[in-house]
Amino acid sequence: MKKILGIQIGHDSAAALIVDGRIVADAAEERFTRVKNDCSFPLNAIQFCLDHAGIESTDLDAIAIPSRYLHPEVPVFIDIPQGALPKEGRSLKSKIKQAVLSYSSLTAKEKTTLPAYQKPIAVAPGCKFVLVEHHKAHAGSAYYTSGLNDERVLVVTMDGIGDHTAVGIWQGEGNRLKHVKSWGGEASLGWFYSNCTEALGWRHGSDEWKTMGLAPYGTPRPGALDGFFPRFREGGLVQPHDYRGGGRWLDHSAYHYHFSDAYALQKIAGQLGREDFAAEAQRVFEVQANEIILPWLKRLGTRHLCAAGGAFLNVKANQNLWYTGELDTQWIYPNPGDAGLAAGAALCAYYENAPAARHERLPDAYLGPAFSNDEIRRILDERGLQYAYDESPSRSAAGYLSENRIIGWFQGRMESGPRALGNRSILMSPLKAEHKDLINRCVKYREAFRPFCPSILRERASDYLVQSRDERFMITSFAVPPEQRSKIPAVVHVDGTARPQLVWADTNPRYHELIKAFGELTGEHAVLNTSFNVKGEPIVCHPREAIRCFFDTGLDVLFLGNFRLVKPGVAKRAP
């Protein structure tokens, strides 16, 4: 058995364990430290991966790091055997610069020795250290989880920047990933979209989905943002953009980029109005993304696309690409941001040394910690809480949802990636439009324009989605047929689209049963599913965080495994 640990250090630190080419554990550090986008060394996530597999760090065959450079914290936290340090892909000049900076900076000196209470991670003498370039790790996360072993595949990676690359073009074939083309920061569509997000008053590198949610309320204004983004045509960069005046800003314990463009864009947003500004940013992004991807599909002679990188969190651009009809497969890795790099680097390290191995399509994203009923009962008893054991939480929850109650649903293994997929979810009936406002007001405390998403019984997908496919990860949106929109209005956005999760009985039987039971009660086989957290906090990981969220918000009922907690005094809401 080959055991490879992937470690991402940076914005969205994370760890993942790959055993014989399959991801067995994957979690972001933020879920343990409760610091959103945490960029600290992922000690907690690493420990979780090892504990989950029942192994010690000395059992690892390799450690893969998604960077051309060895992060200075790696040799501090890991006891690396002599001679095992990987060769870095950077120039002598940058190495000397780094050494001078480390020497001259007191802070760097402080960071090079561990306090006595923090033991370094021990590894066996034969453990290999592998550096995997940032975009290659993104590409690996998408390709080696796609199950596309026998076809030629276009793999596209897009983000703000990583290892000096913003857009990467790769060819996957016969289990090999070949680099074809890449562009640097001058080609970054991610930075453009993030600058627009900052101009709207939100965080670069965290809040782009707010811009995307706002966009359908406005009308695009072609030309209004010219000069602020790079232009592609026929798969080539025809007009680079100089993102001068860039820097990083430490905000809530994570670094976020910031560029001077944001100030100029802020003025334009003031002139256009926020909605039209967001609509134009979205239009530009969609047009430019297609100008990159569609020609490369033709050049490589394929209709299969794998994609990763934070820019592919833009679900509307993903939808737009799907509806061009140019694709047979659109596989977007469900954890496409930098937290997914831990798994991507480890997958590359495995498959590059196992050319005959075949990869499988990732069946689900339930790769985080789980808590048994016994553990949950102990946690509830310690807090002196009143609860009931429920033989059939799915059926009970469906009943509460049909009475328009808001439910906290905590089951099984936590999801990896940014979406709650029915194991750390807040649920409500999608049948009434006002439920959006209710959850925003009582639970999420967030902006009213932001949409909620449905979990749909996979057998009923074609009832609710135009040209649906097997899409389990809420990573793309689809149009909802006009006659269906009024049936589930709380989960259809203002533009008539929804970002669904299709729920399969074989990967989440309890959640599938819940939606089926809700369908039997109401006639609609879909529920509103939003992440189990309050605004600005990471999704809950441990039952104590779910309990805290339950009592600190307007949730009515909480299911923790088979245990049910009902808030006293909550009346049944009107049908």
Ligand SMILES: [Fe+2]
């Ligand atoms: Fe990235």
